[in-house]
Amino acid sequence: MSDRTGPASASVRLPAHTWFDVRRGSSHVRTGLPCQDAAAVWRGRLPQGQVTILVVADGHGDSKYDLSEHGARLAVQTALHCLRSFCRRFNTSSSLLYDAIRHDFAHRLTRQWRQAVLRHYSENFPQDVELLNRPSINLYRRYGTTLLFSLAFDDCLIGGQIGDGDMTVTHTGGDVGRPIPAAERLIANETHSLISADSIRLWRFCRWTLHEPCLICLSTDGLSNGMASDESFGDFLRSLVRNIEQYSFAETVKVVPGFLDRVSAGGSGDDVSLALFWQADPRRKKKK
Amino acid sequence: MLLIGDTVQGLLGSRHYRIIDRLGEGGQGAVFLADDGRGEVAVKWYHRQNAVEQQREMIARLIRMGPPGGEAGRRFVWPLDVVTKKGDLSFGYVMPAVNLKSYAELGQVWARLRPTPGMRQRCRISWQLAQAYRQLHLAGYCYRDISMGNFLFDPKSGEVLIIDNDNIGINQQSGSRILGTMEFMAPEVITGRQVPSTSTDLYSLAVLLFYFWIWHHPMHGMLEYNVRVWDIPAKKRIYGEMPVFIFDPRDGSNRLPADPEYQTPLRFWDACPKSIRDLFIRSFTDGIRNPDRRVTEGEWVHAFRQLENQIARCPHDRAENFWQPGMKQLQCWHCHRRFDAPPRFVISSSSGLKHVLVLPETKLRRSELEPFCSEESMDEVVAEVIQNPNNPNVWGLRNLTGESWQFMPADGSEPREVVSGRAVPISAGHEVKIGYQTNLRIEV
Structure with missing residues (x-):
């Protein structure tokens, strides 16, 4: 997994920067709740070439999901492991990888996440022999979380999502694309998640051709919910791109954590996670 | 790759298509909404690695040969034109735009x-x-x-x-x-x-x-x-x-x-x-x-097609259940309670036996009575279940064929003619002769 900040490993052909942060929500700070979001970025060389994976997860907030911060963390770790494994095994073409992810990722991930949850539970609650011997949905429910990932290589972005959260691709011209369109919300702010009945069928996947330069952005719903409108969310993304162009990626991300804290404090109070991947245009750099 | 605002050039009709929206992307290429000046169409644009000459030739051939005929052929969203963009090594093709608000994957x-x-x-x-x-x-x-x-x-x-x-x-x-x-x-x-x-x-x-x-x-x-x-x-x-x-x-x-x-x-x-x-x-x-x-x-x-006519709603929870020949009762898959099977029309024709459940909304289509009718007329309603306005407990089957039927009562009394627009009562054992080859019997 990459560092929390800073440019990813250097790539001559495609200079790229990645960054992520997980901010504890203002209401969580106030009430003493842990941060229930998780995020990670991985960038490295796989058979596809230089691959960048962004993952964010949002553990459920209600008291009946009391271990959801672990659920989110385990989901992020499992997703990274699973995606890297898919990249290694389905590497002859991007179409093959996309098909494999679309058809097989959800149930492979769900199974591995459940195994990870069971391991975590047995390590932390070894005395609960009855539940460990017969793990039921009640156990997994305590770890409930959403999950959102993107995997980028060459000009190809493959994404997947269960539950809420936002995946966007913002170009220098100001266009904000949504590879996975926002779905209608469920009743009472509920969301689909890894613990939903039939969860493997609730995933949505996308493939998207990237135009450089662009900013791929994954965020939990704490960010977009904390904004006044969809337009404000779009403005925020466009401002990131403008600042990256004007000042550099490293300078831009320095001020983002403070901004995320303000969004949480002034909005829903929810945790906020943000993962970014900036793919600069090498041709532009040459001109400079 | 295409961007919104780009224009692509048709090879067959020399038409220009302006890209106005992005609809989605799959393994082979991305699909865009485009305007050709006369209306909206869809353009599939191949990923570079899939844009090979063999594919282009095959699409051109499909366009020349045209879609399969008949009603079923119209269900294929068939290619209309091959398109290219100046300076781009890839290509695509044009097809009719689909209303994605109605259709789902x-x-x-x-x-x-x-x-x-x-x-x-x-x-x-x-x-x-x-x-x-x-x-x-x-x-x-x-x-x-x-x-x-x-x-x-x-x-x-x-x-x-x-x-x-x-x-x-x-x-x-x-x-x-x-x-x-x-x-x-x-x-x-x-x-x-x-x-x-x-x-x-x-x-x-x-x-x-x-x-x-x-x-x-x-x-x-x-x-x-x-x-x-x-x-x-x-x-x-x-x-x-x-x-x-x-x-x-x-x-x-x-x-x-x-x-x-x-x-x-x-x-x-x-x-x-x-x-x-x-x-x-x-x-x-x-x-x-x-x-x-x-x-x-x-x-x-x-x-x-058989099954389409064999769906009965559970009276307890309204769940749809399939009736199969020989069933006197059904067990609801949802609430698991049992209920009596509705009466059936048993239609015998040159293509064999068909069963149609008698429900208030039942309509018989031409294909049910004439198995070898044309594809265009298959869905034409030729008979419908109706309720007697004077006695709601009495149900009938109205003849909408335009030709007379011969009604043979279950009690063995004289056969009667049922002209188009009139109905036969629905009661166990009644039979109706429709045309030369089709016989309809009511089974309870």
């Missing part, structure tokens, strides 16, 4: 983004799908890449559209870079013994229908569940080299595992009518080893 229904079609609509979607492929095969084409992503349906009306028709080829003639999507490929294609053909399309169609009804892959059982390294060799083994159907009555080695994520298919299999289960069993047992034993499109059409 199966994955969208699974993700609860679109409504789940009712049982009647599922039957309609299924037979329309099979009928479309039948028409395609009759025209000498094979589809070669039947999969979940290539068909759209209207969950409310049950109408079907087949998209991504650029991989269609001439059966046993045209070469192709496309072997299909592995989950849907016939075992002999996966193992490299055959290339895609109408026969392998039949296998893929059965997989697609299985996905549509059971929401699962027919080979995803214990054998798949126990694979630790899920890679291409593993997929080849499960789908091609040693495929075992999860509901194979003679081989239990690939049953569904006792995992909550694998329980949905079990539930849907139990709710699936026996006639359809039997066809799936044949498709994925004998049909794996012997392509000649595969279920034909006509068999699917016949089975699903």
Whole structure:
């Protein structure tokens, strides 16, 4: 997994920067709740070439999901492991990888996440022999979380999502694309998640051709919910791109954590996670 | 790659198409909404690695030859023009725009983004799908890449559209870079013994229908569940080299595992009518080893059209249940309570016996009474169940054929003529002679 900040490993052909942060929500700070979001970025060389994976997860907030911060963390770790494994095994073409992810990722991930949850539970609650011997949905429910990932290589972005959260691709011209369109919300702010009945069928996947330069952005719903409108969310993304162009990626991300804290404090109070991947245009750099 | 605002040039009609929106992207290319000055069309633009000359020639040939004829042929969203862009090595093709507000993909229904079609609509979607492929095969084409992503349906009306028709080829003639999507490929294609053909399309169609009804892959059982390294060799083994159907009555080695994520298919299999289960069993047992034993499109059409008329709602919870010949009672799949089967019209014609449940909304279509009618007139309503306005307990079947029927009462009294517009009472044992070859009997 990459560092929390800073440019990813250097790539001559495609200079790229990645960054992520997980901010504890203002209401969580106030009430003493842990941060229930998780995020990670991985960038490295796989058979596809230089691959960048962004993952964010949002553990459920209600008291009946009391271990959801672990659920989110385990989901992020499992997703990274699973995606890297898919990249290694389905590497002859991007179409093959996309098909494999679309058809097989959800149930492979769900199974591995459940195994990870069971391991975590047995390590932390070894005395609960009855539940460990017969793990039921009640156990997994305590770890409930959403999950959102993107995997980028060459000009190809493959994404997947269960539950809420936002995946966007913002170009220098100001266009904000949504590879996975926002779905209608469920009743009472509920969301689909890894613990939903039939969860493997609730995933949505996308493939998207990237135009450089662009900013791929994954965020939990704490960010977009904390904004006044969809337009404000779009403005925020466009401002990131403008600042990256004007000042550099490293300078831009320095001020983002403070901004995320303000969004949480002034909005829903929810945790906020943000993962970014900036793919600069090498041709532009040459001109400079 | 295309961007919104770009213009592409048609090769056949020298028309220009302005890209106005991005609709989606798949393994082969991205699809855009475009304007040609006369209205909206869709443009599929290939990823560079898929934009090969053979593909371009095949599309041009499909455009020249045109879609299959008839009503079913219109369900194919057929290519209209090949397009290129100056300075871009890739190319694309134009096709009619589809109203994506009405039509859904199966994955969208699974993700609860679109409504789940009712049982009647599922039957309609299924037979329309099979009928479309039948028409395609009759025209000498094979589809070669039947999969979940290539068909759209209207969950409310049950109408079907087949998209991504650029991989269609001439059966046993045209070469192709496309072997299909592995989950849907016939075992002999996966193992490299055959290339895609109408026969392998039949296998893929059965997989697609299985996905549509059971929401699962027919080979995803214990054998798949126990694979630790899920890679291409593993997929080849499960789908091609040693495929075992999860509901194979003679081989239990690939049953569904006792995992909550694998329980949905079990539930849907139990709710699936026996006639359809039997066809799936044949498709994925004998049909794996012997392509000649595969279920034909006509068999699917016949089975699903039959079922469309055999759906009864549970009086307790309104759940739709399938009646099958011989049933006096049904057990609701949802609340598990039993209820009496409704009366039936038993229609005998030169094509055999048909059963239609007598329900307040029952309408008989021409295809039910005249099995060899034209495709265009199949859906024409020729009789309907009505309620006597003076006595709501009395029901009748109104003749809308335009010709007289001969009514033979159950008590053996003299036959009577029923002119068009009049009705015969619905009561056990009554019979009606319709035309020269069709007989309708009321069974309770």
